[in-house]
Amino acid sequence: MDDAKKVKEVMVKEKLPWRTFVDSGPIAEKWKPAGTPTFYVIDHKGVIRYKWPGAPGAGAIDTALEKLIEEAEKDAKKPPE
Amino acid sequence: MRCITRKILVLLLGVAVVVAGSGQDKPPTPQQQYQALLKERDDLPDELAKAKTDEERKKLLSRLGKLPLRFLELAEQHPKDPVAVDALIQTVALVNGTAFPAGGKDSPGRKALAILQRDHIKSDKLGLTCQWVVFGFHKSHETFLRAVLEKNPHPEVQGLACLSLAQFLNDRLNRLDVLKAQDKPDLEERYHRVFGKDFVEELQRQDRVAVAKEIETLFDRAAEKYPDVKIPVTYFGSGGTVGEKAKTELFQIRHLAVGKVAPDIEGEDQDGKKFKLSDYRGKVVLLDFWYRL
Numbered sequence: 103m104d105d106a107k108k109v110k111e112v113m114v115k116e117k118l119p120w121r122t123f124v125d126s127g128p129i130a131e132k133w134k135p136a137g138t139p140t141f142y143v144i145d146h147k148g149v150i151r152y153k154w155p156g157a158p159g160a161g162a163i164d165t166a167l168e169k170l171i172e173e174a175e176k177d178a179k180k181p182p183e
Numbered sequence: 184m185r186c187i188t189r190k191i192l193v194l195l196l197g198v199a200v201v202v203a204g205s206g207q208d209k210p211p212t213p214q215q216q217y218q219a220l221l222k223e224r225d226d227l228p229d230e231l232a233k234a235k236t237d238e239e240r241k242k243l244l245s246r247l248g249k250l251p252l253r254f255l256e257l258a259e260q261h262p263k264d265p266v267a268v269d270a271l272i273q274t275v276a277l278v279n280g281t282a283f284p285a286g287g288k289d290s291p292g293r294k295a296l297a298i299l300q301r302d303h304i305k306s307d308k309l310g311l312t313c314q315w316v317v318f319g320f321h322k323s324h325e326t327f328l329r330a331v332l333e334k335n336p337h338p339e340v341q342g343l344a345c346l347s348l349a350q351f352l353n354d355r356l357n358r359l360d361v362l363k364a365q366d367k368p369d370l371e372e373r374y375h376r377v378f379g380k381d382f383v384e385e386l387q388r389q390d391r392v393a394v395a396k397e398i399e400t401l402f403d404r405a406a407e408k409y410p411d412v413k414i415p416v417t418y419f420g421s422g423g424t425v426g427e428k429a430k431t432e433l434f435q436i437r438h439l440a441v442g443k444v445a446p447d448i449e450g451e452d453q454d455g456k457k458f459k460l461s462d463y464r465g466k467v468v469l470l471d472f473w474y475r476l
Contacts, residue, residue: 109453120471121452122473133448140472141469142469143468143470144463146466148445149444149445150439150443152441153439153440162365
């Protein structure tokens with residue numbers, strides 16, 4: 103069975119709502135996460151703002167996302183330069 | 184009369200000891216004692232798995248806990264024997280299998296490291312020892328790695344010392360960052376207890392930019408000067424070469440650290456549709472590396 107199908111099956115079963123890069127190796131080879139899970143939070147400019155090897159807890163993720171979304175909204179309101 | 188009896192007794196005893204000494208039961212050589220300790224080290228976990236009662240388990244655990252000290256004692260009893268350096272290395276290896284290795288001046292691990300540094304700094308066997316202390320955090324580990332890098336004449340050892348020092352400083356910096364970013368009083372208390380409050384606070388005051396720069400320089404040096412040195416396989420690393428490992432770490436530092444623009448990812452999603460990480464520019468993205476068997 104191909105990888106995408108396997109991933110899809112797990113995601114349906116566990117009701118995972120996001121989009122996944124199905125990786126047979128090259129992405130992990132380049133990013134080399136120390137383990138799973140590894141989390142990155144990337145802001146609206148594409149800059150890595152948080153990096154957690156291991157789950158930091160839902161509270162930490164929520165706080166980080168809220169802060170960055172606020173930043174993104176502020177920037178969106180600014181008149182274009 | 185009583186006095187004479189005593190003398191006779193002493194004489195008899197003396198003879199008995201001499202006879203025992205020259206008989207079949209020669210005391211084991213340092214090398215034999217070392218081999219016996221290695222065997223215990225290898226057998227104890229199996230025995231532990233097979234133990235039936237808590238009492239048995241407790242006894243075995245206590246023997247397991249004393250192994251580092253027994254290797255150290257063997258080395259201290261025979262400091263000139265070639266086996267001393269091997270025994271000291273075993274002590275270091277056994278003590279450092281955790282993120283919070285025992286410290287303090289009486290810890291066998293710390294003592295073994297100090298003796299290695301004092302008496303065996305030029306040994307060609309220290310490469311693996313450098314790897315054992317990579318996640319050690321302690322001041323004494325940093326001192327040891329710097330001494331090996333400076334004084335050991337063997338390129339293989341130098342290469343591993345250079346890589347290990349970079350990994351050690353990097354791991355410590357990352358852990359300090361985690362400590363700072365997450366409000367976990369328990370974790371902080373543990374760091375203070377294991378590594379010393381003064382030391383942890385001293386580290387927290389260090390110039391982060393300067394340390395990060397040194398880490399990068401050391402990884403660069405490892406990749407350029409010692410690319411082909413082999414890394415021994417350990418429970419935390421699958422081998423490879425110093426060059427490969429240093430380059431991987433440099434890519435992390437230069438492209439995958441907080442504050443860097445994330446490298447783009449191109450791939451296909453679970454429905455086979457092509458997409459890129461940069462498609463989401465303008466939005467906040469949570470990227471989670473996950474895995475299921």
